Amino acid sequence: MADADDVIKGAGRFFSKLGGQLKEVGKTVGTQVQKTSKQVTGLGRGAVKLELEQTKLAPGDTIRGKMVLALTEPVDAKRLVVTLRARQKYITMKSGNDGKGVGASHADVYQFDKELAPSQTFGPGSYELELVVPPDALDLRAKASAGNNPIADVARTIASAVSPTMGPIEWQVIGRLEISWGRDLSSEVDIIIAQ
Known part of the structure; x- marks a missing residue:
């Protein structure tokens, strides 16, 4: 024992x-x-950075630059994509039981996506990009109701002549590493489109 x-x-x-x-x-x-x-x-994976040669362009110009992937480890992603987007801010009037209010919202005026690389395991590196600014870029306008209510569109047009409710069009180039089942890594650069 x-x-x-x-x-x-x-x-x-x-x-x-x-x-x-x-x-x-x-x-x-x-x-x-x-x-x-x-x-x-997406924390701790690194970052993506969008680098453009110039940020002031005219309609029809080509945006040139590169997407730099500064990743700390290999990342399985659906794709690497760059987007040229134009948005217009507009003012909204609200009235309800709690009174009247004014708010602001954005309407997408133009969006073009270009895939720089398909689904793969991405590591550190850079990818060249080119996007063409549409020739009619200065003529684009937001459609407030997309034609669902023509009477409201006419009233809105008349009201905007008296008191403008639409802001200027804001252009952006957005680079994005789309990650499956995770938070995308992205970078944005504001650009100016003028004559």
């Missing part, structure tokens, strides 16, 4: 071994949680 010292030593070895196993499981779980949180939040 074992004496009390042997029982205590055996229990000590058992709990030491159990503690070592728990420590290993904790490390594995911690590593997995860290990887999953990077996947979902």
Whole structure:
């Protein structure tokens, strides 16, 4: 029969071994949680940066630049895409039970997406880009109701002549690394389109 010292030593070895196993499981779980949180939040993966040769262009000009991927680890992504987008801010009038109010919203006037690279595992690097500014860029306007209510469109047009509710068109180039089941990495640069 074992004496009390042997029982205590055996229990000590058992709990030491159990503690070592728990420590290993904790490390594995911690590593997995860290990887999953990077996947979902995009934090710790690095960044993308959009670099353009110039930010003031005329209609019909070509926007040239590159997308720089400064990634800290390989990233599985659906695609690398660059977008030329024009938006117009407009003022909205609201009235309800709690009174009247004024708000602001944006309407997309133009959007063109160009894929720079298809689905793959991306690492650090850069990708050249070219986008053409539409020749009618200065003539674009937002459609407030997309023709759903022609009477409201006429009233809005008359009201905007008296008190303008539409702001200037804002142009942007947006670069985006679209990540499956995770937060996309993106970069935006405002550009000016003028004669």
